[in-house]
Amino acid sequence: MKNIYEFLKKLKDEKSLKKCELLIVNDDAQAQVASHIVSFLGFKPFVLADFRANFKDDLLSFSDEIQDITKSLQDFYGYKKEDKILISPIRTVSFPLPKKDCFDSFTINFADKLDLNSFKQKLYSWGYYFVDIVTSAGEVSIRGDIFDIAPLGSDFGYRVSLFDDEVESIRKFDIEDQKSQKEELDSFTIIPAFLALSEDSFEELSEKIELSSSDAFVKDIHSLGFWYLDNLAHYLPQNMNSFITQEALGELDEAYIFEEKRLNKDKFLTIPQIYSSKEYKEISPSNVKEFISFHKEKKITLITTSEARIKALDIPLDDKAIKYHFSDEIINLLGTNEVIISLNKEVKKRKKKRVKLVVDELVLNDFVVHEKHGIGIYKGIEPVSIMGAKRDFVVIHYQGEDRLLIPVENIDTIDRYVADGESYAIVDKLGRGSFAKLKEKVKDRLFEIANDIIKLAAARELVNGIKIFIDDNLIKKFQKSSGFAYTKDQTRSINEIFSDLSSGKVMDRLLSGDVGFGKTEVAMNALLAVVNSGYQAIFVCPTTLLATQHYHSISKRFSEFGIEVFKLDGKTSPKEKTSIKKGLESGDIKLVIGTHSLLDIKTNNLALVIIDEEHKFGVKQKEKLKGLREDVHIFSMSATPIPRTLNLALSKLKGMSSLLTPPSERLGVRTYVKEYSEALIKEIILREKRRGGQLFYVHNNIASIEAKKKDLLQIVPNIKVDVIHSQIKPADAEKIIENFENKEFDILLATSIVESGIHLPNANSIIIDGADRFGIADLHQLRGRVGRSNKEGFCYYVVEDKSKITPEAIKRLVALESNSYLGSGTALAHQDLEIRGGGNIIGAEQSGHIKQIGYGLYLKMLEETLATLSGETKTKEQNIDIKLAISAYISEDYISEDRIRLELYRRLSRAINKEELYNIEEEMEDRFGKLDIPTKQFLDLILIKILAIQKEINQISSYETNITFVNSQGLKESIKSRSRDDDDIINTTLEYLRK
Template structure:
């Protein structure tokens, strides 16, 4: 930073800074520093992303960087003043970048007329994706007279309503929940999502892409267009005078490992180099006020994002000797005559928003569970005409080709069947009553489990807990010594644990959070609080590997606080074991980390037991831990998210905390979808080896895994490979993992058994063979094995033959590749994992029952059991059979996408009161325009269902003009409608139910 600052400051003094229009730096970190310096000196910076692709790469994996480059260049060229500087990392500027003529924009304003065909064509040529639902930048959706679009650089979408071809209204909408804001706006601007290409140029680039030999999964302008700009691209924009940092020049060799289609190396050597600063030093003062007293008499500038922050540092806003600059820059420099200090912390990268709307991804032939009839196969939604009226029905197939037709208003009776990844569902027989018996059996088992949970909680409630003082400065110092800023979830979880420990009650808290989200850091705060108060703590892990990983990390952190940490596991020698046990009993050791061999130790003053990966322990082992001492605080950690509903049911009995935000230093995992070839596998393995890393290779078939090992060995002869799968003995598997962690071999060839639990920071590439045969949740989980340190992870989804795989699989894979599932990928993966997480919390032993009825129903029943034993009365779910001769369905003319209709059917069928229905109707009108007659009538049918349920009515049917109502006690009442028209039948039914 000091070099860039002094150099640019001198250029400014010589009035030559306007000449510097391009500044070439090393990487995105240096680019951010340079940006702060440029804006401090009064100029407008435009920063390009650090684009680390190689010529010919499939750019779907780099879509985020490309979008950033497009946005920055577009803003740069459209900024018409002279005081601007373009800042680019060296790898980005080593490729030809689009010329100024590739950037343009147009506006849509109230009362404009739009020719939809021309508009669509323009968006297509400008690189917009057309999708069902707009959930991120660069996407557009046109549904009848409603246009949704999210231009590049916008945090929300714009919804344009047309009247014929005229713009009737424009509103912003939230891309998370699809709801538009109330106030209308005058207009907005649309810039290109890729480049502003006319049709001829677009076609020309596309034709060229078609002829290219490439392993890109889909050959189109998004995946390869950037490489074929031809005369639209230029190396080092010719009209810009450039400067380059020394670090960027040092990086040249690295940049040219793959040098195809890059600017000539010698060109960079002719650019004026930014030299070493003689006058400025970088500083990081611990106490700013004190630091300033040592530099009195110098020109002082304090940069702060707010006045409140200045007061927080005890600085005087009225001090005439200090020049205050209110901005977000981070510059900390000192020279003989000047001090510049920033009170700001590094700004975190903006995280991609989560889609709140989970679309129903029920695929044809998926297994579903019906609450009464059991497991069947979903065969889609079909219109059926009954008594001259058209209605939609969900078709579910059962054993013996039996078909169950479920009216869509009762779609809430079925759920996706989820068990563990490997189980294949067995379809039930309709009408045999066997599913009801099975449910009863499971229910009895669940009552026993729920009873245990409640008894345990009640017993612990009666005991006074060990009261821990958590208000100590050392605890604050410990958090600061971590070397990173805690996420807000971590801060909240630590606070919750401290409240429990100091309350005088016995703590029983569960912390769930993805691997690498900082659960151990939270646990260490609890351990330290207990030890500082003079008590002991045990940390129990399911495997020796995990125990030794934790031991090294915790020992390192606790050493500087003078706390003795010991390890006790299957690998400890008898002598070591005896020493540790003795020291625990005498109180010489405060912290011991180990496996279940800790279950039988005696302690002097135990106050806290931490159980890691708690779902890996059996119920008996957990009980044994809790019996160590009745008043001991228990803190469990699990890497699987817990379903919200189960969370609520359990939270009455135990404390729940969750870590949902990843640490800021975690990099995303670069994802590629490829077709299998020996050359590809060789390149992936050698690329990872070159950077000193190791690989996972997932081949999900035990029968052919040895043959696969031989294949890889043939492709890359000097590579060491070991195999792991469910039939390898646990002790051998543990040794293998340990050897892998110690870098004794290069590739761990495994089934999907590696999906969870391991933290191996040196393994940063994963190849998933036959990726089209995995569900989206599994692919998402497997990808999480890599990119766990500060190194970028690479994930390769490999398919045998892309011509042979289904459209759905292609959609799923490409969506994961470009990191934002067009609709709901990660949200769905999370939902799937959530359901499984619930199963994990209950314990492995229940997997047989779960397989028989699916996780969803299993958890629902467990919640009911917990609620009824806790004395909560849960009303039994009632249903009503509606056989009205009216046409009521969400028409495909109103909403053409099946999955969106399915999602609305599900939400409407689950609505509990009229207000919910009206809210969904308002949202539908907002998103898709005014409902047509059959859709409007379906909404009214749902209102009839809700009213009928509240009146205890079981059946409503109509024949000609007669409408019959049957109550729970089998009493009937028949009334007459003025006519047999749909609207009269609906109005008469409503009037009766409301009376």
């Protein structure tokens, strides 16, 4: 910071700052600092992203950086004043970049005439993705006379309604829930999603890409366009007046790979350098007012976004000795003649909004579970005509070619079948009644489990808990010593725990959050508070590996607070074991981290038991821990998400906290989809080895895993490989993981057993063999094994033969590669993981039941059981049979995409009141335009269903003009409609139900 400030200030004072057109820095972080300084000095900064690709890399994995570079250059060239400076990390500017004539924009105004065909062609040539639902920048969806578009750099989309070819309305819409704002806009501007290419240039570029020798899985402008463009130029030094920092040149020496297309290192050495500063030093004053008083003779500038921050420091706003600069820059420097202090906090990079609507991803031939008939195979939606009226039905195949047709208004009776990833569903036989018996058996077992949970919760509720004193100053000091800012979720979870610990009631809290999201940091705050209050605490882990990891990290953090940490596990010597157990019994030892060995201890004044990966402990083991002392506080942690509904059911009985935000220093994982080749595998392994790392290789077939090990040793003979899968004894598996952590071998060859629960920061590349055979949730979870430290992770989804996999599988894999699913695959992955998480929280011993009926139905039944036993009055789910001779379905003319119709059918079938139904209707009109007749009648049918359930009517049918209602007691009542027309049958039925 200090060298850039001193240099640019000097240029400004000499009135030659305009001569600096391009400032070359080290990386993203330095670019951010430079942009604050450039802005502070009164110039307009434009920052390019740090583009760390290698020539001919598949760029889908770099889509965020490419979009950022395109947007910044578009803004740079669109800014007409001369006071602008382009700031670029050295790796970005080492490549040729698009010239000025690659950028353009056009504006759509209210009442403009729009030729839809030429508009589509322009967007296509400009690199827009055409999708069903717009969920991120650079996407467009055209549906008849409505189109949605999200230009680059936009957090929201624009929804345009046309009347014939005239723009009738323009509104913003939220990509999270797809709802548009009421306020209409006069105009908005569209910029390219890639570059402003003409139709001919686009075709020419596409042809070059298609003929290229690249191994990119999908060859298009988004994956390879940047490498094959003609309209590129090196920005320095011949084209732009440039300066370079010393640190940036250091980056060249350390990591620069000289290759085709990149600028020669000598070119950089000819650029004027910015040397380290002699006049300034960086500062971080803890007491600003006092610091200013020491430097009164200097020129003092305070940077802030609001006067309130100045008042909070008790500094008078009319102090003539201080210059106030109102902006959001962060510059903290002490010079020989001036002081600059910023009161602003660093703004974290905004996370991309994630679409909340989970589009139903039921794919043909998926396994589904019907709550009455069991597991079947989904065969799509079919229109069926009954008595001259057309309706849509969901088709499910069962054993022996049996077919079950479910009216789409009752689609809520089926769920996708999700088990544990390794289970294969067994299709049931229709009409045998065996599934009903199975459900009863599971229900009985669930009553036992739920009963135990509730009894235990009630007993603990009657006991007074140990009150823990929370020393705020000590906690603040500890949190500061972490060296990073806590996420909002961490802060909230810590406050919830402290509230429990100091309440005088016994705490029983569960914290869920992915590995690496900072659960241990939250737990350490609780441990510190308890030990500081003079009590004992134990931290129990399922494996010695995890216990060792926690022991090292906690000992390191607690050493400066004078707290000694002990470890008790299978590796502790008998002598140490005896000593630690005695220390716990006498009260001399306050904190022990260990495994199951901690189940057999006696303590003096134990106040807190922390259980990590709690789903790996049996119910009896957990009870034993709770039995160490009746008023002990229990804090459990799990690395799997809790389904929202189960969260509600369980939260009546225990506290629930969750960490959903990754720490700010976590880097994304670069993801590539590739076709298998030995050369590719060799390059991936050697690339990771070159940077001193290790790899996971996922091969999900135990029978052929040893043969795969031989293949790997032939491809790269001098590497070390070890194998792990579910048939290896737990003690041996633990030893293998420990050896891997100690870097005794290079590749851990495994089945999908590595999907969760291990934190190995040195393993930062993962190869997933046969990726097309995994579900999207598994792929998403496996990718999460790498990139857990501050090192960038690499994930390779490898398929055997690209020509043999389905278009859906290709779409899914490519979506994961670019990190933003065209639709909502990531949201679906989280939904799947949530369901599995529920299974984990209940306990591994339930997996047999779950396999038989699927997670979704199992959790639904558990929630109902917990609600019943808690004395909650839960409305009994009622199925209703509606056989009205009306045409009612969401028509393909209204919504052409099957998956979106399916999603709306599911949401409408789950609507439990009129308000919910009308909200969905409003959303449909907003997204797709005015309802057509069959779609409007389908919504009327859902209203009939809702009103009938409220009146406890089980069946409604019509024949000719007669409409018959049968209630839950079996009583029938018939009424007459004015005619056989659809609208008369609907209106007569609604009149009766509204009485």
